Amino acid sequence: MKVLVIGGNGGIGKAIINHVLSAFPDAKIYATYQSTLPQENGGDITWFNVNASLDEEVRQLADKISSLDILINTAGFLHDTAHQPEKSVNEFTPEFFNQNLSSNTLPTLLLAKYFSAQLKAGQQTYFISLSARIGSIEDNKIGGWVSYRCSKAALNMAIKTISIEWKFKLPNCCVFAFHPGTTDTPLSLPFQKNVPANKLFSPEYVSQQLFKVISNAQPSDTGKFYSYSGAELPW
Secondary structure (H helix, E strand, O other): OEEEEEOOOOHHHHHHHHHHHHHOOOOEEEEEEOOOOOOOOOOEEEEEEOOOOOHHHHHHHHHOOOOOOEEEEOOOOOOOOOOOOOOOHHHOOHHHHHHHHHHHOHHHHHHHHHHHHHHHOOOOEEEEEEOOHHHOOOOOOOOOOHHHHHHHHHHHHHHHHHHHHHHHHOOOEEEEEEEOOEEOOOOOHHHHHHOOHHHEEOHHHHHHHHHHHHHHOOHHHOOEEEEOOOOEOOO
């Protein structure tokens, strides 16, 4: 089995790699990082320094990988030292909005653009992006977090659109979005105080739940939005 993890140096990305190493010891893992090369986890892992929001870097990555069974995009952005998610549309800025789109939406589109041939080679393959329930238009009851919501809603539309095209071009590929819930990583750290203890998940739990979904999902399930529980979420 060959697996590509985009954002393999993040909290969930690292947990996914460790899960694959444990559950599928013969797997070949490709993983991307930015900044510092992660420490070796053991196993057959090849690391690439890639910004998945940049067209040319994703194209070069695809040129180095001949075939895949599973592609998992964990890349995402919520806040930085200068900006927190908007509580009101009055706090909206084009710069922060574009930063959300670049990090949360673009990678999935570029990965689909350049990795369709690699995923077509397998008998049953998976193209997965980590999304968020907050990107569900139907589920939005409280507003706020304008840029993050919009970028995740755009990601969901990208997943749905790719799945429709690939039903004909890659009929053996299952494309879906995955909501990991609130996970104990630096991304969620400023917002954890209001999360009940039983709803703050470890990255290890999230990776286990993701692979439960993968094990049950068939090509006929392509184009769905799954929660960590395995339940389908509304777009």
